[in-house]
Structures are given as C-alpha cells and as structure tokens.
Amino acid sequence: MTRESSVAEIRERYLLLVQIWHPDRHQSSAASVRAEVTQQMQRINAAYKQLRDTHEREARARQDRERQARERQTRERQDRERQARERQDRERQDRERHDRDREDREREDREREDREREARKREARERKDPERQRRERQARERETREREHPRAQWTHPSCTGTSPQEAPSSMASTVHPIAIALRSGDRGYTLRAYLDDQRTEAAFPGAQGHLLLFRSVASLRKYLARTEAHELAGIPDWESVLDRIGGTETEPDDENCYEFDLILHSLRFAPTQWIPSLFITNRDLVRELAVAFSIDDVLNLLTVGSPLDHLDDLFRAVDRPIAGWGARRQLASLQGGQASTLWRKAIRGVEERVRWLR
Known part of the structure; x- marks a missing residue:
C-alpha cells in the first residue's frame, strides 16, 4: 500500500491477506505454523485498524477545514448584509420618525x-x-x-407472551455479546442468549421485529445498565450478566465475531477456496436470527435439503478422515454461482431486519 491508497483499496488488500493468513485455513498444520499464522494475522489486523483510523482522522480534518471555510464565507456575507441594512436604516430614519x-x-x-x-x-x-x-x-x-432508544426485549417465537421471569434459569449463563460485520463493513454489537441446553435456539435484543445493533461495545454496556429502559433485565440472575459484560473493555472474542462481509468476499472465489469454519459459524448465526425474528424467506433458503443445507453438510464433513475425501471432491465439482446467489439473499434478508443504535 501507499499513502495515496484509498479506504477501498486498503480493505481489498486486507481481505485478500485474510484469505491467506486466516488461522482456520491452517488448522491441520504444525503447531509452529499455526503460531506463526496467528501472529501474522494479529499484525495484519493491527495494521488495518491503524490505516483505517488514519483515514478517518484525515476525513474529519478535511471536513473541519471545509466547515471553517463555509463559516468564514457565511460571516463575510452576513457582514455585507448587515452593512447594507444599516445603510438602509439610516436612510429610513427620517421617514419613520413620525411613526415611532x-x-x-x-x-x-x-x-x-x-x-x-x-x-x-x-x-x-x-x-x-x-x-x-x-x-x-x-x-x-x-x-x-x-x-x-427503543425498548428492547428478548426476541424469539418462544418468548412471545412469556414473562421474562419464566425464562430458563440457565439463560443468564449463556448471555454473551457478539459482533457482526455487515456487507458494508460496518461492525455492530448485540447480545445472544440460548434458550436450551443444546444451544440450538437463541434469543436476541429486538424491538418491533428488528435486531438492535449498537455502534460500539461502550454504548451497548451503557444501554444494558439502564435496566428501566429495556425488558432484557427480567431474566433470572441478570446481575451476574451485567457483572460479566459491564466489567470488560474488550470486544467479543473470535468465537463470537461474525463476518458477513468476509463471506461475500469469499464468494468471489471457487468453492474449494472457501473456509469451511467461516461458512459454518455464519450459517448458524443466520439461522438463529431467522428463527428468532421469523424471517421466512431466509428460513426457506436454509431448510433441510436446500442447496445451502447441502453445502453446509459438505463443509462439516470436509475435515473427516473418510467422508472428507468425498466432500472435497463434491466441492471441487460444485458450481459456486447458485450458492453465491443464495448466500447473498440470506445475508440481505437478515440485514433488512437490523436497526442501528448509537
């Protein structure tokens, strides 16, 4: 990269490097290789964050200069108008004295x-x-x-008509913040709580059928602390949830970070180059959101026997000793166009139910 590189060029380069150095692509490598890959990925993430922050600061500085120039022009115009009015007032004084x-x-x-x-x-x-x-x-x-800020509540079909006190007692222990990077690259933060011990059904903070995403972890923690402003605090042992979430200054760990934008970038390549774990984890989240917010169009795309369901089965079998050989062969012969189109529809269907909060 150069100093003249745009944000789009920097992000393009970053996503290409992620395809190469992502730790999930080297799970079967030696421990030393995995350690080197992890270290390299951390350096790539740090460099990308620094470059992105620098562009944002330059953009803000440029906006400030433009605003100052506009304000200066406005003041000059106002001064000219004021002088013209004063001149008119002096000319009008003689005519208006008898009306005063x-x-x-x-x-x-x-x-x-x-x-x-x-x-x-x-x-x-x-x-x-x-x-x-x-x-x-x-x-x-x-x-x-x-x-x-809308009044959030735990959103899932099983939560409809159920008071928060009737939630499973183990629900509080499964509440965790998660991060979702949408197609635009914007990163949002929300909560996920599982309603069963098998962790197959999840509830999310929602309002009026929309998933609430916060722009930062700090704003999410601040909103959660105002227990009178939402209905999330009604579950048993909510205090332990606040202690666990409110005391941390870090972002969610890798297991609770989901990259829709990285999925769309991967779809530009052949299916054999797709990262199985990336598609599996994001597919699970898309299904959980579709169930929680009753997004029927997305659920139809993920139903049993659908192309995306078949693709998910191949990804889950690709690393198995015997079944993996057949799965890799099917991936090699798979036409990625249909899967790419369906994945884009699924992600778009979820993003249409997102409401941003600051």
Whole structure:
C-alpha cells in the first residue's frame, strides 16, 4: 500500500491477506505454523485498524477545514448584509420618525396583554394537582428516552407472551455479546442468549421485529445498565450478566465475531477456496436470527435439503478422515454461482431486519 491508497483499496488488500493468513485455513498444520499464522494475522489486523483510523482522522480534518471555510464565507456575507441594512436604516430614519410614537404605544399594549396572559397561565398551572404534573413530566421523559432508544426485549417465537421471569434459569449463563460485520463493513454489537441446553435456539435484543445493533461495545454496556429502559433485565440472575459484560473493555472474542462481509468476499472465489469454519459459524448465526425474528424467506433458503443445507453438510464433513475425501471432491465439482446467489439473499434478508443504535 501507499499513502495515496484509498479506504477501498486498503480493505481489498486486507481481505485478500485474510484469505491467506486466516488461522482456520491452517488448522491441520504444525503447531509452529499455526503460531506463526496467528501472529501474522494479529499484525495484519493491527495494521488495518491503524490505516483505517488514519483515514478517518484525515476525513474529519478535511471536513473541519471545509466547515471553517463555509463559516468564514457565511460571516463575510452576513457582514455585507448587515452593512447594507444599516445603510438602509439610516436612510429610513427620517421617514419613520413620525411613526415611532405610534409603534411604542402598540408595543406597550402588546406587552401588557402578554403579561396578563402569562399571569392567567401561571395561575392555571398553580391550580393543577402537583402529583399530576409529576406524572406528566415522567411520561414526557419516558417518551423521550424511548424515542432515542427503543425498548428492547428478548426476541424469539418462544418468548412471545412469556414473562421474562419464566425464562430458563440457565439463560443468564449463556448471555454473551457478539459482533457482526455487515456487507458494508460496518461492525455492530448485540447480545445472544440460548434458550436450551443444546444451544440450538437463541434469543436476541429486538424491538418491533428488528435486531438492535449498537455502534460500539461502550454504548451497548451503557444501554444494558439502564435496566428501566429495556425488558432484557427480567431474566433470572441478570446481575451476574451485567457483572460479566459491564466489567470488560474488550470486544467479543473470535468465537463470537461474525463476518458477513468476509463471506461475500469469499464468494468471489471457487468453492474449494472457501473456509469451511467461516461458512459454518455464519450459517448458524443466520439461522438463529431467522428463527428468532421469523424471517421466512431466509428460513426457506436454509431448510433441510436446500442447496445451502447441502453445502453446509459438505463443509462439516470436509475435515473427516473418510467422508472428507468425498466432500472435497463434491466441492471441487460444485458450481459456486447458485450458492453465491443464495448466500447473498440470506445475508440481505437478515440485514433488512437490523436497526442501528448509537
């Protein structure tokens, strides 16, 4: 890369390097190779973050310079307009002198009427019930808070009509923050809680049928701490969830990070170059979200016997001693066009149910 490289070029290079150095592509290699790959991947991630942050700072600086230039032009224009008005005022003073007394009288009359009206309003407010005023003020504050952040609740078909206290007692221990990188590259954060011991059904924070994604881990923690602003805190042992989530400053670990953008980048290559573990983990998350938010179009794409289900079976068998040989042969003969189209539809169907929060 060069100093003139754009954000798109930097990201393109980053995704190409991830295809080469991602640890999941070297699981069968020696321990020393895996250690080297992991170290190299960490360096790549650190370099990408630094370059991305530098571009963002330069963009903000450029925006500040443009804003200052606009403000300077605005001030100059206002100064010219003010000088023109002052000149017109001086020319108009002789004509308006005889009308000044009449305007003063009219202004005094209006001021007297305003004082009388304000006095009547003040007396009417004082006659109101103080408790009613307090309730009205609380209602206005609650409406303002809910307009800024919707009231989240655990979203899953099995949670409909169920009070939070009826949630499984083990649900609190499965609550974890997860990170999702969407097609645009924007990274969002939310929670996932499993409703069964086998971890096949998951619930997510949602509102009005949309998955709530926060722009940062800090904003997610801040929202969770306001237990009066959402219905997530009703599950048993919510305090332990806050202690576990609220005390960390780091992002979710690799097992709880999902890269939709990396999936779309991988679809540009042949199926034999796709990373099985990447597609398996993201497919599981897409299915969990589709079930939780009742996204029927996505569920139909993942149903048993569908092309994506068959592809998932091949990925899960590719590393097996005997079955893996047949799976790799089928992947080599697989036409990636249909799978690519279906994967794009599945990811698009999930992203249409996302609502961003700051």
